[in-house]
Amino acid sequence: MSTTKYSRQRESIKEYLYNTKEHPTADNIYMKIREKYPNISLGTVYRNLNLLVAQGEIIKLSTGDGCDRFDGNPLPHYHFICTECSRIQDLDIAPDALNHINRIASAGFDGEIKGHSTFFYGKCSKCK
Amino acid sequence: MSTTKYSRQRESIKEYLYNTKEHPTADNIYMKIREKYPNISLGTVYRNLNLLVAQGEIIKLSTGDGCDRFDGNPLPHYHFICTECSRIQDLDIAPDALNHINRIASAGFDGEIKGHSTFFYGKCSKCK
């Protein structure tokens, strides 16, 4: 198994993700990090994002709109996608609700449900 | 606005999707339809799948594993993805639960939630 070494590029990606509420694409992140490290390559961004996802430090959101988005908050939580402007927001839902939903789904299912991932759709406050 | 004409290829795709419980990829569908129409092209499969999705006759599942899957049941329902064997199954959940979940999410949210899409994860009965 390989050990992880420090890299200023990765640190910069983490810092950006932990401090934004946007849910940026790899390319968004690439553009942002380039302000500080103009030589960084898109390949490096992808390699680091995949590493951080594998380590559980960030999560990847596959919304199905063509490109993945990334979220610096790895704790289970819900997302809302506006069908008008495509903006993604975090939803503030009690953690109890997560287990509740898993329990609803487990009833009458012969496998073992460990978790779920949900996207809510509709109009955001600005588009409503 | 353009009208839709009959095509035996599209009819064949619909028939296959309405009668399977697998959640096939575009390529799976291509392979299957080729048994009956050996000359069909992958482009035609994609064009028809997109048309059927736009018309609401089937749904597309973006699981984030690299390629989309298609489901001949367009009514709202839930899916379970086995983290061991990647098999996708339909879950049998009361329709009430859907509205219930939308209501939980709507509490304290200033936009308008119209629906949601959920994937449950865990081990299926065979892998457990």
Next chain:
DNA sequence: TTACCTGCAAACCATTTGCAGATCC
């Protein structure tokens, strides 16, 4: 010193698209 990491550019691969001819109505 020796992993691991980076920039670069090419490769990959699911999906889309342009075109000329076929098919439906």
Next chain:
DNA sequence: GGATCTGCAAATGGTTTGCAGGTAA
């Protein structure tokens, strides 16, 4: 006849990867 559809093959676009040189420990 005219709009829609098809097969084919090339293009697209997000993501991955091979390589040679750089950097952390």
